[in-house]
Amino acid sequence: MNAALQEVTRSSISPLAVHGLAxxxxxxxxxxxxxxxxxxxxxxxxxxxxxxxxxxxxxxMLGLLVPLAGSTFVxxxxxxxxxxxxxxxxxxxxxxxEALAWLTAQQMLxxxxxxxxxxxxxxxxxxxxxxxxxxxxxxxxxSPGERQRVDLIRALASQPELLVLDEPAAALDPVARRxxxxxxxxxxxxxxxxxxxxxxxxxxxxxxxxxxxxxxxxKLLMLCSVDETxxxxxxxxxxxxxxxxxxxxxxxxxxxxDGSLSLVVERDANGDWPEAATLTxxxxxxxxLEDLFVEIAE
Amino acid sequence: MNLHAxxxxxxxxxxxxxxxxxxxxxxxxxxxxxAVAIFSRAPDEWLISIVIISFGEGFLxxxxxxxxxxxxxDAHQMRLPGVERSIALALxxxxxxxxxxxxxxxxxxxxxxxxxxxxxxxxxxxxxxxALLPRFLSALMGFMPMTLxxxxxxxxxxxxxxxxxxxxxxxxxxxMLLIALFCWRRLLRAINPYEAGLSAxxxxxxxxxxxxxxxxxxxxxAGGGVDNARQIRNRxxxxxxxxxxxxxxxxxxxxxxxxxxxxxxxxxxxIGRLRQLAFVLVPSLLFIVLMSLSNVHEHVIRTWMTVWxxxxxxxxxxxGAFGSVVLTISLLxxxxxxWQKVNAELPLLALLPGLHxxxxxxxxxxxxxxxxxxxxxxxxxxxxxxxxxxxxxxxxSTVLLLLSQLGNIGFMFAFALSTVGGRPLPHWGTGLxxxxxxxxxxxxxxxxxxxxxxxxxxxxxxxxxxxxxxxxLIVMLLWLSLRGWRGLQQRPHPFLPN
Numbered sequence: 001m002n003a004a005l006q007e008v009t010r011s012s013i014s015p016l017a018v019h020g021l022a023x024x025x026x027x028x029x030x031x032x033x034x035x036x037x038x039x040x041x042x043x044x045x046x047x048x049x050x051x052x053x054x055x056x057x058x059x060x061m062l063g064l065l066v067p068l069a070g071s072t073f074v075x076x077x078x079x080x081x082x083x084x085x086x087x088x089x090x091x092x093x094x095x096x097x098e099a100l101a102w103l104t105a106q107q108m109l110x111x112x113x114x115x116x117x118x119x120x121x122x123x124x125x126x127x128x129x130x131x132x133x134x135x136x137x138x139x140x141x142x143s144p145g146e147r148q149r150v151d152l153i154r155a156l157a158s159q160p161e162l163l164v165l166d167e168p169a170a171a172l173d174p175v176a177r178r179x180x181x182x183x184x185x186x187x188x189x190x191x192x193x194x195x196x197x198x199x200x201x202x203x204x205x206x207x208x209x210x211x212x213x214x215x216x217x218x219k220l221l222m223l224c225s226v227d228e229t230x231x232x233x234x235x236x237x238x239x240x241x242x243x244x245x246x247x248x249x250x251x252x253x254x255x256x257x258d259g260s261l262s263l264v265v266e267r268d269a270n271g272d273w274p275e276a277a278t279l280t281x282x283x284x285x286x287x288x289l290e291d292l293f294v295e296i297a298e
Numbered sequence: 299m300n301l302h303a304x305x306x307x308x309x310x311x312x313x314x315x316x317x318x319x320x321x322x323x324x325x326x327x328x329x330x331x332x333a334v335a336i337f338s339r340a341p342d343e344w345l346i347s348i349v350i351i352s353f354g355e356g357f358l359x360x361x362x363x364x365x366x367x368x369x370x371x372d373a374h375q376m377r378l379p380g381v382e383r384s385i386a387l388a389l390x391x392x393x394x395x396x397x398x399x400x401x402x403x404x405x406x407x408x409x410x411x412x413x414x415x416x417x418x419x420x421x422x423x424x425x426x427x428x429a430l431l432p433r434f435l436s437a438l439m440g441f442m443p444m445t446l447x448x449x450x451x452x453x454x455x456x457x458x459x460x461x462x463x464x465x466x467x468x469x470x471x472x473x474m475l476l477i478a479l480f481c482w483r484r485l486l487r488a489i490n491p492y493e494a495g496l497s498a499x500x501x502x503x504x505x506x507x508x509x510x511x512x513x514x515x516x517x518x519x520a521g522g523g524v525d526n527a528r529q530i531r532n533r534x535x536x537x538x539x540x541x542x543x544x545x546x547x548x549x550x551x552x553x554x555x556x557x558x559x560x561x562x563x564x565x566x567x568x569i570g571r572l573r574q575l576a577f578v579l580v581p582s583l584l585f586i587v588l589m590s591l592s593n594v595h596e597h598v599i600r601t602w603m604t605v606w607x608x609x610x611x612x613x614x615x616x617x618g619a620f621g622s623v624v625l626t627i628s629l630l631x632x633x634x635x636x637w638q639k640v641n642a643e644l645p646l647l648a649l650l651p652g653l654h655x656x657x658x659x660x661x662x663x664x665x666x667x668x669x670x671x672x673x674x675x676x677x678x679x680x681x682x683x684x685x686x687x688x689x690x691x692x693x694x695s696t697v698l699l700l701l702s703q704l705g706n707i708g709f710m711f712a713f714a715l716s717t718v719g720g721r722p723l724p725h726w727g728t729g730l731x732x733x734x735x736x737x738x739x740x741x742x743x744x745x746x747x748x749x750x751x752x753x754x755x756x757x758x759x760x761x762x763x764x765x766x767x768x769x770x771l772i773v774m775l776l777w778l779s780l781r782g783w784r785g786l787q788q789r790p791h792p793f794l795p796n
Contacts, residue, residue, distance in 0.1 A: 063791070064644070080790035081791075084653070087649050087650065087651035095641055098527055098642040099558075099641075100560070100643065101642075102526070102530055102539065102541060102564060107543055111546060111554075111558075114547035115651050115652040138535075138538060140526075140528075141531055
């Protein structure tokens with residue numbers, strides 16, 4: 001295979017793909033047959049309620065746990081058996097990182113940096129200063145927000161092709177959050193980095209994500225581009241007397257006290273709403289991302 | 299306040315893990331005492347029984363009843379009415395129950411009620427002081443049994459079997475009671491009683507569960523230790539270990555893994571190592587310098603020399619033998635902590651390039667975990683054997699000391715392999731095995747250090763029983779090691795949390 005073909009093959013392989021992923025903790029299902037593949041260069045926001053299985057999905061995707069069933073691939077390699085070459089292309093920041101608490105921020109970054117061939121020392125230096133992180137302070141003694149930022153620097157300095165962030169903004173103040181999102185958008189836009197990040201904060205998704213995946217009770221209910229969501233999904237309200245005509249397929253279904261019904265519905269392959277939407281008295285409401293999330297998750 | 303609250307106070311204050319461990323230990327000591335009383339041929343079998351029960355008493359007061367201080371602190375901080383009074387009554391109630399009840403029974407059995415009560419009170423207070431004294435002093439309480447055995451010899455104090463015993467033991471008990479009361483009051487009145495520095499009492503360590511499953515879960519060796527990050531946060535900067543990062547990187551996997559494992563695995567800079575050694579060397583040197591500089595009378599020096607001659611070798615044997623236990627626990631506790639956390643070193647190491655394929659990383663990881671501690675353990679074993687030879691111990695005593703050292707090495711291997719191999723025992727299994735192993739190792743250290751001929755204390759039957767117990771422990775540890783080894787071989791990579 002010549003170099004050009006190799007490059008084409010390499011760029012067409014999904015950076016992160018899972019098929020039929022299932023996992024459970026102490027008898028209760030956390031993931032129930034998840035299928036997901038990231039497009040190279042995409043920024044996928046993974047959203048879901050607490051306990052929906054976001055962190056488990058991320059960890060399984062990266063080979064950080066052995067799932068009960070299903071297969072996971074990172075750049076085409078089984079996630080549980082990654083080669084060193086593939087590892088240099090990945091960076092992952094867990095939720096509330098706690099690694100290497102006995103080292104100072106500078107020591108941790110020096111230590112990790114030795115393992116990455118494309119480590120950006122200048123980026124480390126400038127970002128530590130820009131984010132006001134004392135380099136000689138022990139990681140254990142940093143605040144949760146500072147700790148998270150050090151780990152983000154660690155992830156970004158390795159110049160990854162795949163960046164996986166588990167609730168990266170959870171401990172950050174609004175300014176730091178904005179800076180992080182800017183950095184993520186910059187990496188995705190300029191360097192073509194593929195990004196997967198989980199969050200509760202819908203506005204973060206709207207700001208940087210190109211795609212959105214909604215995980216609910218271990219199942220992937222929705223996977224589409226952020227721009228598409230407003231067009232593709234809506235709330236269908238049916239008065240009580242028409243509730244019998246409600247479509248059987250819907251993302252959520254809620255009956256009100258007066259007997260009326262609210263459903264989150266999706267356009268079909270032809271771009272049409274379900275037939276019930278055309279009935280007299282029925283109403284279709286456009287949903288913002290946050291409303292959509294709340295409607296489905298409630 | 300009611301009787302129910304008073305009776306339940308210690309059980310509510312204590313973590314179930316610790317409660318079970320201390321109860322198991324206390325029960326083992328009680329059964330041992332009963333067995334000695336029934337089967338022993340020794341002339342003072344009542345005394346051996348009461349001494350064994352005293353150890354159980356010490357455990358109960360150190361790990362169960364002392365935790366009422368935590369409840370009292372919380373109640374004081376939250377201004378809860380009536381709780382402190384319930385706890386005071388509970389202390390009194392359990393004090394009477396654990397001292398007067400067994401002492402009364404022994405009084406009926408042997409006629410030595412006062413001596414029994416004094417010995418039990420002394421050991422209960424030792425346990426309580428272990429929990430209430432500042433941490434740097436609590437460590438010294440571990441030497442108390444040895445000191446109680448050695449000091450009367452050197453200062454010609456009457457032993458428990460002599461009539462003069464109570465003349466010094468009762469005032470000593472009262473003095474210890476006063477110190478315990480002072481410590482209790484100091485803890486309750488502290489502005490920030492939760493500050494867990496070196497001067498904070500040991501009992502505060504009991505409130506720091508590392509289990510992610512909650513504070514009620516027995517969590518193996520990891521549950522016994524304070525979470526590493528918290529430990530570092532509570533330590534002043536000058537006491538922090540200074541990691542030596544030189545030479546780490548993809549070409550030096552073992553060295554790099556040691557840095558990532560933290561705790562006692564981390565290679566230190568020469569200054570960091572010196573600082574670590576200074577904690578042991580400076581007090582010893584200071585003592586020697588002060589002794590040589592002070593203008594003390596010759597007979598005082600001679601007395602001290604006699605004391606050191608009597609207890610020096612004993613103390614060194616003790617340090618060597620229990621140092622091995624401490625080393626094993628301080629290796630296993632952080633290791634189990636690391637393999638429980640999903641957001642710490644495991645994901646970092648799992649995705650760190652340059653550690654090569656799974657087979658090699660498993661091998662390097664085992665070398666990083668076991669090689670250095672194994673060398674230290676072997677060194678300690680040689681020291682203990684040399685000391686045993688210096689004290690002219692019998693063959694049986696030497697074998698027991700050797701077994702205790704080998705047992706620690708076995709524990710180290712078995713639990714390290716089962717942890718990284720993803721096959722840890724269930725929590726109750728770990729607890730039982732640890733308690734059984736600790737009791738066996740303790741007995742195997744106690745007997746030779748307290749007597750030059752084990753056979754004098756134990757008859758053939760008991761020696762055979764001890765040998766059978768050791769054989770059972772060795773089989774269990776081998777099984778656990780093998781199980782861990784197989785688990786490790788089957789794991790796609792070793793950095794998967796348990």
